[in-house]
Amino acid sequence: MSTIVITGGSRGIGSSTALECARRGLGVILTYKSNAEAASEVVRRIEAAGGQAEALELDVGDIGSLASFRQAVEQTLRTKWNTQWVGGLVNNAGYGLFNPIETVTEAQFDGLMNVHLKGPFFLTQTLLPLLQEGSSIVNLTSATTRVATAGVAPYATFKGGLEVLTRYMAKEFGERRIRVNAVSPGPIRTELGGGLNAEFEALLASQTALGRVGEPEEVARVIASLLTEDGGWINGQNIEVAGGYAI
Numbered sequence: 044m045s046t047i048v049i050t051g052g053s054r055g056i057g058s059s060t061a062l063e064c065a066r067r068g069l070g071v072i073l074t075y076k077s078n079a080e081a082a083s084e085v086v087r088r089i090e091a092a093g094g095q096a097e098a099l100e101l102d103v104g105d106i107g108s109l110a111s112f113r114q115a116v117e118q119t120l121r122t123k124w125n126t127q128w129v130g131g132l133v134n135n136a137g138y139g140l141f142n143p144i145e146t147v148t149e150a151q152f153d154g155l156m157n158v159h160l161k162g163p164f165f166l167t168q169t170l171l172p173l174l175q176e177g178s179s180i181v182n183l184t185s186a187t188t189r190v191a192t193a194g195v196a197p198y199a200t201f202k203g204g205l206e207v208l209t210r211y212m213a214k215e216f217g218e219r220r221i222r223v224n225a226v227s228p229g230p231i232r233t234e235l236g237g238g239l240n241a242e243f244e245a246l247l248a249s250q251t252a253l254g255r256v257g258e259p260e261e262v263a264r265v266i267a268s269l270l271t272e273d274g275g276w277i278n279g280q281n282i283e284v285a286g287g288y289a290i
Contacts, residue, residue, distance in 0.1 A: 044068065044069065044070045044095065044124060045069055045070065045130030045131065045175075045178075046069065046070035046071070046072060046120060046123075046124050046126065046128075046129055046130055047064050047069050047070065047071055047072070047129070047130055047131040047132070047133065047270055048072045048073075048074070048116065048129055048131070048132045048133065048170065049061050049064070049071060049072070049073045049074070049133040049135055050073075050074045050101060050103055050133065050134055050135050050136035050163075050166070051074065051075075051076075051103075051135045051136030051137060052071070052073025052074055052075065052082065052085060052098070052135070053073065053074075053075040053078050053081040053082040053085060053098070054078070054081055054233075054234060055231075055233035055234055055259050056135060056183065056228065056231065056233060056259045056262050056263060056266075057073065057133075057135045057136070058073070058081075058085045058259070059258075059259035059260045059262070059263035060133060060135065060262075060263040060266045060267065061073045061085050061089065061096065062085065062088060062089060062092075062263070063260070063263040063264055063266070063267040064266075064267050064270060065089040065092065065094030065095070065096060066092065066094070067267055067271060068094075069130065069131075069267075069270065069271075070094075070095045070096065070123070070124050071089060071094070071095070071096040071097075072096070072097050072098075072099060072116060072119055072120075072129075073085060073086070073096060073097075073098050073099075074098070074099050074100065074101035074103075074112075074136065075098055075099075075100060075101070076100070076101065076102050076103075076136070079098070079100070082098035083098060085098070086098050095123065095124070097119050097123055099112065099115050099116065099119065101136075103134075103136045103157075103158050103162035103163070103166060104154065104157035104158040104161070104162050105157075106157070106161065106162070106165050109165055109166055109169040110169065112166075112169070113169050113170060113173070116129065116170065116173065117173065120173075127173065128173060128174070128175035128178075129170060129173045129174050129175065129178065130174075130175060130178050130179075130270075131174075131178050131179045131180065131181070131270040132166075132167060132170055132174065132178075132179075132180045132181070133180075133181045133183070133266060133270070134162075134163035134166065134167065134180070134181070134182045134183060134205070135181075135183045136158060136162070137158055137159050137183065138155075138158065139195070139198055140154075140155055140195070140197060140198055141194040141195060142194060143193065143194055143196075144196050147196070147197055151197070152197050155197045155198055155201055156197070156201050159198065159201035159202060159204075159205060160201040160204045160205055160208070163182060163205060163208070164208060167180060167212065171216075174219075174221055176219050176220050176221070177219075177220045177221070178221050178222075179221070179222045179223075179224075179269055179270045179271075179274065180212060180216075180221065180222070180223040180224075181223075181224055181225070181226055181266050181269050181270065182205050182206075182208070182209050182212075182223070182224070182225045182226075183205075183225070183226055183227075183228070183266075184202045184203070184205050184206045184209070184225045184226070184227040184281060185198070185199060185202040185227055185228065186227050186228065186229040186230075186283055186285045186288050186289075187199035187202065188202050188203040188206055188227065189227075189283070189289075190288065190289040202227075205225065206225050206227070206281050209223055209224065209225040209279065209281065210223075210279050213278050213279035214279070217278075222269070222274070222275075222277065222278040223278065223279065224269050224274070224277055224278065224279065224280050224281070224282060225280070225281040225282065226262060226265055226266050226269070226281075226282050226284055227281050227282065227283040227284065227285070228257065228262045228283075228284050228285065229251065229257065229283065229284065229285020229286060229288035230244075230247035230248070230250070230251060230256040230257060230285065230286070230288060231256060231257045231258070231259060231261075231262060232244075232256050232257065232258055232259065233259055239256065244256055250288060250289055251285065251286040251287055251288050251289075252286060252287025252288075252290055253286040253287055255286065256286075257284065257285065257286055261284060262284045265282060265284050269282075
């Protein structure tokens with residue numbers, strides 16, 4: 044059984060991805076920052092359906108904690124799956140900030156950068172020796188890198204950086220046949236940025252060709268396909284999952 048690491052796996056797209064990967068027969072190590080109860084519930088649901096999963100605590104923005112996290116992953120791999128290898132990594136953990144540029148503080152800027160760009164860079168670097176040949180990495184970016192939305196400039200900027208990083212990872216990791224792609228969600232029904240109220244959902248729905256917002260499960264299915272042989276000849280790409288957002 045191949046085992047996937049999914050950051051931010053306790054809710055939203057992350058939890059849906061964990062459930063979808065388990066449904067496809069993959070082992071899942073999902074991370075959470077503070078909500079251990081929610082992470083445990085995802086594990087319970089996976090195990091109730093016959094899958095295997097473990098939840099580990101991780102603050103992706105705390106670069107100093109990554110070495111100990113790798114040790115925890117190695118121990119979990121040995122004791123749970125009797126292996127030393129990770130079959131895939133999903134850099135999903137994140138949060139939103141909705142402030143105009145003139146009000147963003149340096150602390151807010153740095154916090155977003157650490158979680159959305161610096162964290163995925165150094166977490167991938169830290170786990171790279173554990174990634175088996177032929178494995179897959181998926182970075183979660185955002186449709187806001189393509190369509191400018193007032194109030195999300197720092198968030199979109201770092202997601203844009205992650206999109207560029209995806210191509211460089213694909214180039215550099217190619218010798219080990221590690222594929223690296225980005226998935227770029229558009230309007231999705233999650234808790235990011237406080238979630239959707241009826242008015243905001245209607246506005247977003249009106250901006251998609253399909254006339255609705257997406258569900259986390261719809262993004263999860265794309266991510267899971269990139270982690271399996273279904274996506275075996277897709278590499279270095281940014282795949283927008285947005286229902287035809289602002290086209």
